Amino acid sequence: MKDTLKRLRFLLRQTLMRRRRQSELDEELQFHVEQTIEAKLAAGMSAEEARRLALIEFGGMERTREECHEQRPGWWMGTVAQDVRYALRGFRRNPVFTVAVIATLALGIGATTAVFSVVDRILFRSLPYAEDDRIVSVGLVHSLETQEFMVGGFFFDWRDNQKPFGAMASQGTMPHACDLVENNPAQLDCLNFDAGFLPLLGISPVLGRNFLPEEDRPNGPRVVLISYGLWQGHYNLDPAIIGRLIDVDGNPARVVGVLPKDFQFPTLQSADVIFPFALDRAAQATANGGFGTPMRVFARLKPGVSITQAKEEMEPLFAHTLDTVVPPVLRKDMHLGIRSLRDRETQDMQLTAWILLGSVLAVLLIACANVASLMMARSEARERELAVRSALGASRARLIRQTLTEATLLSLAGAVVGLALAEGLLRVFLDLAPTGIPFLQRAGLDLRIACFTVFLSLVCGVLFGLLPALQTPRVVALAARAAKSRKRTVLRRSLVVGQIAVSMVLLSGSALLLKSFQNIEGQRLGMQTGGVFTVQIPLPSFRYNTGQKQMDFYLQAEAALRRLPGIRAVAISDSVPPGGWQGDYRYSDLAVSGKPHPAPGTGGQVDTRSVTPDYFKALNIPVVRGRNFREEDRHSGESLVIISRLLADLMFPGEDPIGKRIQAARDPRWHTVEGVAENVKNGGLVEPDNPEMYFLRSNVADYWGERAPLMIVDSVLSPKATVPWVRSQIAQLDPTVPVTVQTLNEQVSKLADRPRFETALLGFFAFCGLLMAVIGLYGVIAFVAAQRTQEIGVRMALGATRMDILRLIAGEGLRLIVLGGTLGLGAALGTARLLKSLLYNVGPHDPGTYAAATLLLALVALAATLIPARAAMKVEPVEALRYE
Amino acid sequence: MPTSTDLLQGTVDVLILQTLAAGPMHGWAVAQRIQLVSKDVLQIGQGSLYPALHRLEYKGWIQSDWGNSENNRRAKFYELTETGRKQLETELETWTRLSEAIGLVLGRIPEATA
Numbered sequence: 001m002k003d004t005l006k007r008l009r010f011l012l013r014q015t016l017m018r019r020r021r022q023s024e025l026d027e028e029l030q031f032h033v034e035q036t037i038e039a040k041l042a043a044g045m046s047a048e049e050a051r052r053l054a055l056i057e058f059g060g061m062e063r064t065r066e067e068c069h070e071q072r073p074g075w076w077m078g079t080v081a082q083d084v085r086y087a088l089r090g091f092r093r094n095p096v097f098t099v100a101v102i103a104t105l106a107l108g109i110g111a112t113t114a115v116f117s118v119v120d121r122i123l124f125r126s127l128p129y130a131e132d133d134r135i136v137s138v139g140l141v142h143s144l145e146t147q148e149f150m151v152g153g154f155f156f157d158w159r160d161n162q163k164p165f166g167a168m169a170s171q172g173t174m175p176h177a178c179d180l181v182e183n184n185p186a187q188l189d190c191l192n193f194d195a196g197f198l199p200l201l202g203i204s205p206v207l208g209r210n211f212l213p214e215e216d217r218p219n220g221p222r223v224v225l226i227s228y229g230l231w232q233g234h235y236n237l238d239p240a241i242i243g244r245l246i247d248v249d250g251n252p253a254r255v256v257g258v259l260p261k262d263f264q265f266p267t268l269q270s271a272d273v274i275f276p277f278a279l280d281r282a283a284q285a286t287a288n289g290g291f292g293t294p295m296r297v298f299a300r301l302k303p304g305v306s307i308t309q310a311k312e313e314m315e316p317l318f319a320h321t322l323d324t325v326v327p328p329v330l331r332k333d334m335h336l337g338i339r340s341l342r343d344r345e346t347q348d349m350q351l352t353a354w355i356l357l358g359s360v361l362a363v364l365l366i367a368c369a370n371v372a373s374l375m376m377a378r379s380e381a382r383e384r385e386l387a388v389r390s391a392l393g394a395s396r397a398r399l400i401r402q403t404l405t406e407a408t409l410l411s412l413a414g415a416v417v418g419l420a421l422a423e424g425l426l427r428v429f430l431d432l433a434p435t436g437i438p439f440l441q442r443a444g445l446d447l448r449i450a451c452f453t454v455f456l457s458l459v460c461g462v463l464f465g466l467l468p469a470l471q472t473p474r475v476v477a478l479a480a481r482a483a484k485s486r487k488r489t490v491l492r493r494s495l496v497v498g499q500i501a502v503s504m505v506l507l508s509g510s511a512l513l514l515k516s517f518q519n520i521e522g523q524r525l526g527m528q529t530g531g532v533f534t535v536q537i538p539l540p541s542f543r544y545n546t547g548q549k550q551m552d553f554y555l556q557a558e559a560a561l562r563r564l565p566g567i568r569a570v571a572i573s574d575s576v577p578p579g580g581w582q583g584d585y586r587y588s589d590l591a592v593s594g595k596p597h598p599a600p601g602t603g604g605q606v607d608t609r610s611v612t613p614d615y616f617k618a619l620n621i622p623v624v625r626g627r628n629f630r631e632e633d634r635h636s637g638e639s640l641v642i643i644s645r646l647l648a649d650l651m652f653p654g655e656d657p658i659g660k661r662i663q664a665a666r667d668p669r670w671h672t673v674e675g676v677a678e679n680v681k682n683g684g685l686v687e688p689d690n691p692e693m694y695f696l697r698s699n700v701a702d703y704w705g706e707r708a709p710l711m712i713v714d715s716v717l718s719p720k721a722t723v724p725w726v727r728s729q730i731a732q733l734d735p736t737v738p739v740t741v742q743t744l745n746e747q748v749s750k751l752a753d754r755p756r757f758e759t760a761l762l763g764f765f766a767f768c769g770l771l772m773a774v775i776g777l778y779g780v781i782a783f784v785a786a787q788r789t790q791e792i793g794v795r796m797a798l799g800a801t802r803m804d805i806l807r808l809i810a811g812e813g814l815r816l817i818v819l820g821g822t823l824g825l826g827a828a829l830g831t832a833r834l835l836k837s838l839l840y841n842v843g844p845h846d847p848g849t850y851a852a853a854t855l856l857l858a859l860v861a862l863a864a865t866l867i868p869a870r871a872a873m874k875v876e877p878v879e880a881l882r883y884e
Numbered sequence: 885m886p887t888s889t890d891l892l893q894g895t896v897d898v899l900i901l902q903t904l905a906a907g908p909m910h911g912w913a914v915a916q917r918i919q920l921v922s923k924d925v926l927q928i929g930q931g932s933l934y935p936a937l938h939r940l941e942y943k944g945w946i947q948s949d950w951g952n953s954e955n956n957r958r959a960k961f962y963e964l965t966e967t968g969r970k971q972l973e974t975e976l977e978t979w980t981r982l983s984e985a986i987g988l989v990l991g992r993i994p995e996a997t998a
Contacts, residue, residue, distance in 0.1 A: 024960070025934075027958070027960075028910075028911060028934070028959075028960045029930065029934065031910070031911075031912065031953075031957065031958070031959050031960070032911055032912045032930055032934075034957070035912040035953075036912070038955070039916075057929075058930055059929060059930070059931055060931070063931065064930055064931050064934055064935065067931070067934075067935040068934050068935050068938045070935070071935050071938040071939040071942055072938070072942060073942055
């Protein structure tokens, strides 16, 4: 209250002072005139004459007053306030225009900022390593593993003999579950890397130090680095953590360092505790069947060496490895892979990111065209007002300043709404986005791009708003209107044609994605997903260190879950379709007794799962020939398999597969085929189905240690009711293990996340683009109709019917639609090939989809022209003739 | 009426400062005095005079006060401030240097005197 009073007093004083200054100046100038008159009287002129001459000599009083006023430092701030007030009044008088401009700007700024914030990290932002563009991922690739890998058997050979790299370093392939055994126990992820790993990336621990070379040796001291997250969450950022012994998996380990807060593994994995790799070079030659420990290897290119050069230089080493380490059957399929780190991290998202960026830029383009068009329309409508103001003495600079003020105000309002919109859109993206998009969780609004879009829209608005203020000759503007605006109408029309063309491209692109998404959603999976959920229990390997212990746990869990009410089936597998294990078998790895072995490397991939008999019941997969496994088979020790119909057709064309015997590579057992199951979508949602083989998971402890088991539960009750019971049953067996429960529906839907994300986004942009294009079209047609009102009156007076008028105006719109639509269709057909790899069961030039998109565009655009055309048609001839 | 010479803005400022150095006077007197001293060559119209006076006042080189004119009318009198006096000195120095330099180039001043 006191403040308000103070402020009021201040304002009052300001106003009073301005008044006083004004009247003092008037008095001063008046005195000057009177002095002059007196001097002239003294020289002998008549009173009349003296007064006249004095006034003439004096010149423009108002102008001097202005100029004196302008000497005051900061005087222009007063006029800014005046301009702003004037602009706001204008906006209030014309709310449709204001809202349209602000909404358009907001949409353009918001969408661009949000999308750019997401794709920036994928496409442009440098990775958080020193000179990240020189870091590459090196190794072998083959059809079942497209990420570069190496094994200890040849890693040292490569590292010591290579030339193109300054350094090479390795890390373990997968983090593994490990237990922190302390007064506050927790299950953590542990990973290994060698002592050269952090230096290669240019990262130093935020506290403590990296591994020493003598620690990265077999039987070296047991030391660990810990993640910032663990340090914060578990040790409260206590600096005394360095040198402390922590108990990991029952063995003490000394903490030597803490990784930086924003550190990320180049594989984008996460781990809490890192051990030195400590590989024994000699032992690697025999470990893991002579291959050695699998690993991911990163290298730093020497300055000036390109990836292509590096590949050439590594070729001899690769060839040597191929000859000495890789078994002959695999040689054909093995390739040398060297990719930049960015490509390794984001390769499969890059296309999506580019498409999103492209479409959002298209939206921005449409938005700018719309703003330009709207500003032009407004300034045309105000040409007279400007002419009047300039005739009344407003300087040109003042008029330009006024226009600038308006454009700036609109842009700022658009920017504020746009940034709010961007924030909201970003949240929606994060919700929609599939889990595989790298860095997405770290994406925040990017201020640089926000500034850029605001600036761009400011330029759009100012440029087109200023056009008339700059070029209109004053007198002409006062006298007439039609002649001059003709040229600018052409400009506006071309803008509209461009808008329609761009939105046609967006529209057909999103229609293709939509069709593809429908195909994905609508396909048959070959199994039931409703009411089924999976239970995943990662058992810490140091407590469950034998197959027997693991098997015992799961068999107890199976029995416990079966006792729960409403449970139809409980099965144990290692994965569920449609995602799941990229089985490590090729068709050629399978031998059939009594048949010649297929040529190595042929027949593609075969998925395998190790399942209990209830698997087919839980997922409702019919066994079409032979029979399902039986419960008693689990104890018989027999090796049984069920094969999918696809595999049966491939392996035993025209034969009865039941009773045939199959042997899988690296497994001496012969498996007897018990039955043939119906095909299931097992290669992911959009990839073709693979042949599949189900091994019986029998109660033999040896087979339980290999793949982490996964329990599948089919329940008649809703998961909401059942899941807590499941958790409590597991907790009774072992309260410390984490339990992850997911419904199968969720998992299937997650696989469709990415197409859903792409479709939703592109669809949204297409919608925005279309909306803005239609607004633009409507604006132009309405303007043209208004401009021709008089002409319409004349035509009607001369006998034109109302239909003729409708045709006249609508024809105008139709021409723009056809022209824009055709251009857009051409561009769309040209660019659709880019989408090809994102499409499922629909070609990039699918005629139906294009027809639908064109029809939609045509209908909406026609509606936008018919509204003003109908208004023109209803004009009364008499009024029209008097118009203006 | 004698032809008046176009004056640069900065020049008007020096002329006003120099004129006011003689003592406080009102705007009209300043203009008259400049015209008189320059033998009618320099005429400063009110359109440049008053903006210049206001400018100098905002700069703090002159200050104003209301007083009575010689014919007993209320008028606004301007006088030099301390900073204005110093400013005048520097401006005069600059002016002398500049005019000498121009004179040299135009060959109007014998080199011996320079």
